[in-house]
Amino acid sequence: MFRKRYGGGPVKKDPAAVYGPQYTGPIDFAIQRRGRLGFPKGGAQRVIPKLSGGSYEARKQMMRNLTTELIRHGRIRTTFARAKALRSFVDRMVVLAKRGDDLARREANEWMFEEKLVENLFKLAPERYPDQNKDFTQLTRTMNRKGDNAEMAYIELV
Numbered sequence: 001m002f003r004k005r006y007g008g009g010p011v012k013k014d015p016a017a018v019y020g021p022q023y024t025g026p027i028d029f030a031i032q033r034r035g036r037l038g039f040p041k042g043g044a045q046r047v048i049p050k051l052s053g054g055s056y057e058a059r060k061q062m063m064r065n066l067t068t069e070l071i072r073h074g075r076i077r078t079t080f081a082r083a084k085a086l087r088s089f090v091d092r093m094v095v096l097a098k099r100g101d102d103l104a105r106r107e108a109n110e111w112m113f114e115e116k117l118v119e120n121l122f123k124l125a126p127e128r129y130p131d132q133n134k135d136f137t138q139l140t141r142t143m144n145r146k147g148d149n150a151e152m153a154y155i156e157l158v
Contacts, residue, residue, distance in 0.1 A: 049085045063089050068113045070137075071121055075156035080141060083155040087137050090157070094136045097125035 048059045062082075067089045070076050078086070093111065096104040100122060108118045129136060140154045 049081070051079075051082055051085060064111055064113065067093060067111065068117060070155060070157065071112065071117055072114070075154055077142065077152060077154050079145075080139070080151035080153040083139050083153040086155060087139070090137050090155075091134055093121065094125050094129060094157075095133070097121045098129060100126065 048056065048063055050059065052059060052062055054062075063086065066076070066078065066082065066086050070086065070090055071093065089111070093108055096108045097118075105118065105122060108121070109115060112118055136158055138156050138158050140156070142152045142154060144150060145152050
C-alpha cells in the first residue's frame with residue numbers, strides 16, 4: 001500500500017537534473033531524497049507498531065488505552081503482538097514514576113487517560129520497584145482466540 005500511494009521503491013533517476021532535458025545517454029547515478037517525516041533514519045521501524053492496521057493516531061490511542069488499563073488492573077489479556085508492543089510503553093511509565101519529577105509527571109499525564117492512576121503510580125512505583133530499572137512486565141502466552149485463532153497472552157506488572 002505504501003509503495004503504490006507514494007511511489008516508494010528504488011531511488012528515482014532524473015537525467016535532466018544534471019545534464020539537462022536534451023541528454024539521452026546512460027545514467028549510472030540516482031538522486032537521493034531526504035527521509036520522510038515520521039520515519040526514523042536507516043529504515044528502522046516506526047515508533048508505534050502497525051498492529052491494528054489503522055492510522056498512526058488510532059494505533060497511538062490503542063497503546064495509550066492498553067497502557068492505562070494495564071496500570072489500572074495490573075493484568076490484562078490481549079493479543080500476543082499487542083502485549084509485546086505494550087511492554088515498552090508500560091516500562092516507560094514506570095520509569096517516569098520512579099523518576100518522580102514534574103516533567104515526568106506531565107509526560108505520564110499526557111500519555112495516560114486518568115490523572116488519579118498517574119498519581120497512584122507515582123506513589124507506589126518507587127517503593128514497589130526500588131532497584132529495578134527495566135522489565136517491569138511479564139508476558140504469559142495462553143490459548144489462541146476462538147474466532148480468528150490469534151495468539152493471545154496475559155501481560156502483567158511484575
